Amino acid sequence: MITIKSEREIELMRKAGMLVSEMHQFIKPYIKEGITTKELDKLCEDFILKNDAVPTCKGYEGYPATLCTSINDRVVHGIPDNTKLKNGDIITIDVVIGYHGYQGDAAWTYAVGEVDDNKKYLMKHTEEALYKGIKEVKPGAKIGDISSAVQNYAESHNLGVVRELCGHGIGREMHEDPEVPNFGIPNTGPRLKPGMVICIEPMLTFGHRDVALLDDDWTVITQDGSDAAHYEHTILVTEDGYEILTPRLDKEDI
Numbered sequence: 001m002i003t004i005k006s007e008r009e010i011e012l013m014r015k016a017g018m019l020v021s022e023m024h025q026f027i028k029p030y031i032k033e034g035i036t037t038k039e040l041d042k043l044c045e046d047f048i049l050k051n052d053a054v055p056t057c058k059g060y061e062g063y064p065a066t067l068c069t070s071i072n073d074r075v076v077h078g079i080p081d082n083t084k085l086k087n088g089d090i091i092t093i094d095v096v097i098g099y100h101g102y103q104g105d106a107a108w109t110y111a112v113g114e115v116d117d118n119k120k121y122l123m124k125h126t127e128e129a130l131y132k133g134i135k136e137v138k139p140g141a142k143i144g145d146i147s148s149a150v151q152n153y154a155e156s157h158n159l160g161v162v163r164e165l166c167g168h169g170i171g172r173e174m175h176e177d178p179e180v181p182n183f184g185i186p187n188t189g190p191r192l193k194p195g196m197v198i199c200i201e202p203m204l205t206f207g208h209r210d211v212a213l214l215d216d217d218w219t220v221i222t223q224d225g226s227d228a229a230h231y232e233h234t235i236l237v238t239e240d241g242y243e244i245l246t247p248r249l250d251k252e253d254i
């Protein structure tokens with residue numbers, strides 16, 4: 001069931017989304033060579049708790065941490081541990097924050113120090129693919145319009161579209177209907193209405209799109225070892241388009 005949020009619910013989701021944005025802004029300066037993903041996780045958990053909010057992933061189906069920290073060929077759900085970031089790595093920080101019962105969810109891929117041109121290309125075009133999807137959001141459009149815009153952009157830039165994972169509705173729960181795949185056909189799927197809130201989150205690879213699951217039962221990696229990037233925003237469908245509930249605070253959303 002796809003829920004339509006009331007004005008009151010939207011206000012709480014704006015607040016949850018803003019905390020997600022603020023947490024990304026808070027952690028960005030710490031993303032440097034030598035810090036461990038566990039240290040990043042602890043800093044973010046403290047930040048969330050100090051803000052009267054909840055790290056929703058922690059304990060979700062047994063997930064042990066606040067953040068998902070996915071380095072290089074890790075696509076999603078990398079569990080924070082004692083791995084130290086190295087110059088030239090890319091790391092995706094993905095977080096879900098609950099505020100008074102409502103969720104916000106956003107992921108960004110960050111460069112650690114100076115990264116090579118292939119990684120820069122992957123990051124730039126994965127981020128762009130997210131905004132291609134977002135620009136399709138308006139009342140009357142369908143989920144397939146978003147999916148195909150993301151897929152077309154990604155594939156025309158020779159990036160692999162991970163198919164095993166997709167975006168989702170969000171509200172009281174971090175995962176609600178509808179599913180928002182990153183591949184699909186225009187004018188198919190559920191129709192968007194004002195008050196719906198969805199997460200759009202392309203996960204793209206520099207090589208082949210096939211993925212595998214590590215023995216920890218969480219970490220998704222690329223099968224061929226190529227790098228992956230992941231950008232995600234929480235998006236409200238408005239009367240005439242969309243509102244990004246997790247706006248970037250370090251630069252303009254495009």
Ligand code: MF3
Pocket residue numbers: 056057058060063068077094095096105106107199201
């Ligand atoms: N941000 C992730 C998502 O969009 C959250 C998954 S976290 C975990 O779906 F709790 F499932 F680990």
Ligand code: CO
Pocket residue numbers: 105167168199201232
């Ligand atoms: Co999500």
